[in-house]
Amino acid sequence: MKTMTILKYQWKDLIRGKWIIGYALIYLLLTDALIRFGGTGPKAMLSISNIMLLFIPLVSMIYGVLFLYQSREFIELLLAQPLDRKSLFKGLYGGLAIPLTAAFLVGVGVPLIYSGVLVSTDAVSVAIVLGLGALLTLIFTGIGFVFGLRYFDDKVKGLGFSLVSWLLLAVLYDGLILLLVFTLGDYPLEKPVLAISLLNPIDLARILVLLKFDISALMGYTGAVFSRFFGSGLGMSVAAGCLFLWLGLPLWRGNRLFLRKDF
Structure with missing residues (x-):
């Protein structure tokens, strides 16, 4: 009940701020x-997924970090009330992650409906792309909270780690793996590369999309290894399971940091 009260207050505050509406409009215009x-x-779904894999992690992490810095006085006020910290953390996280997820789903879903793509495309493919977008939003909002709490007294550090993490995971990751393969090409690297691919939620989401659409040419090295090792069906199950693990780990870590944090 306490968590829901915090959620409702934050949702009203976000809507009054208008930026969440602008975020949804960006997705609507891009998708259209x-x-x-x-x-x-x-x-169309592949194009949307490519935008999603770059844009969602960046925005979710940055907003996750900034939200904590901008809400410091509000958090301190709530901590002075008879609220337990676990309920407060859930309310703060849900109050940001849920509106961000809803903005993505509405912004992408509305053009899919009025353009007829939702009817003409396989429903499972649409559900996977939208579901992955929602899951990445939840994951990277949680990671943003971890950075924000870890470097709560140093805004520049929190934002810097967020941007560097996004650059590494979204842009440089496959290139670094290819460099590793090129350097150690004489050794059997399939299993190590497979393990490394599990450390990147963006790569896991990309693998899920490409396994579903069966486009091996666009998979990159990690996607090709994943497909060859697991096959489509099992590969999708393993990648999805690892993504849900990625959802739980930042929330667990963020909650621990929040419980110990001296505000």
């Missing part, structure tokens, strides 16, 4: 443009 100029069906 991709459908109009990139085609419909699987091609």
Whole structure:
């Protein structure tokens, strides 16, 4: 009950701030443009997933960090009330993660409906792309909270770690793995590369999308190894399970930091 009260207050505050509406409109405009100029069906869903894999982690982490810095006085006020810290952490996290997820789903879902893509495309493919977008939002909002709490007294450090983490996971990761493979090409590296791919939630989401659409040419090295080692069905199950593990770990770590934090 206490958590729901905090959630309702934060949702009203976010709506009054208008930025969450702007976030949804960005997805709406991007999705509409991709459908109009990139085609419909699987091609449209692949284009949307490419934007999603770059944009969602960055925005979710940055907002997660900034939210904690900007809400410091509000958090201190709530801590002075008869509230337990676990309920407060759940309320703060849910008050940001749920609106971000809803903005993504509405922003992408509305163009899919009025353009007819939702009807003409396999429902499972649409559900996987939308579900992965929602899951990545929850994961990276949690990671943003971890950075924000870990470096609560140093805003520059918190934002810096968020940006570097996004750059590493979203942009440099596959390139670093290819460099590793090129350097150690004489050794059997499939299993180590498979293990390394589990350490990147963005890579796991990309693998899930590409296994579903069966586009091996776009998988990259980690995706190709994953597909060869597990196959499509088992590979999707393993990748999905690891993504849910990624969802739990930042929340567990963030909750521990919040319980110990001296505000």
